[in-house]
Amino acid sequence: MPDIREDTVKAFQILWNTANPELEQLVVDGIVGNPDVSKTLKCINNSPAEGFPNVGYSRTLKLTEPIQQGKDVGELQLTLKKAGIKLEKADQVFDLATDQAVKEFQRSHSLTIDGIVSAEGETRQALKLVIA
Structure with a gap:
């Protein structure tokens, strides 16, 4: 598993909760957790590639690998x-x-x-x- 900084994971957890108020909320603890049972990791893997357009946060757009789309x-x-x-x-x-x-x-x-x-x-x- 790649090294993901705690503050980045917390930011994702907050963003996920904001974008998905109708779903069970993630615990904002900055922990990805065990890949077999982690809700946070499952949410990361199910996140839309273009981000969360309904939340109102703009992402930084630039040439990246993989290429940004959306x-x-x-x-x-x-x-x-x-x-x-x-x-x-x-x-x-x-x-x-x-x-x-x-x-x-x-x-x-x-x-x-x-x-x-x-x-x-x-x-x-x-x-x-x-x-x-």
């Missing part, structure tokens, strides 16, 4: 296109082309050129990107 990536791509950035498709996949488009937007707006659209960072603010 509605929030598609909204970013459409917003970049509306801002005049050349991007062939808005397919909800944060691939190399999307990374380059983010960097082009950052360059044209004198922002830090890192390809990252953090939850509350300067690039998201400059794009006026809100994903609910």
Whole structure:
């Protein structure tokens, strides 16, 4: 099992509980637990890849392995296109082309050129990107 920091697990447990109020709530203890019986691990494995869109928290979007996918990536791509950035498709996949488009937007707006659209960072603010 990979080393997962306690605060990260607690953050997930809180997020899961917030996104799933109708389900039995996880204990917010920062412990993943034994893989055979862990509720937290089962919830991690059953979490949607695009995050929890109904909770109102935005995730940091960037080129990662595995590649990020989801509605929030598609909204970013459409917003970049509306801002005049050349991007062939808005397919909800944060691939190399999307990374380059983010960097082009950052360059044209004198922002830090890192390809990252953090939850509350300067690039998201400059794009006026809100994903609910």
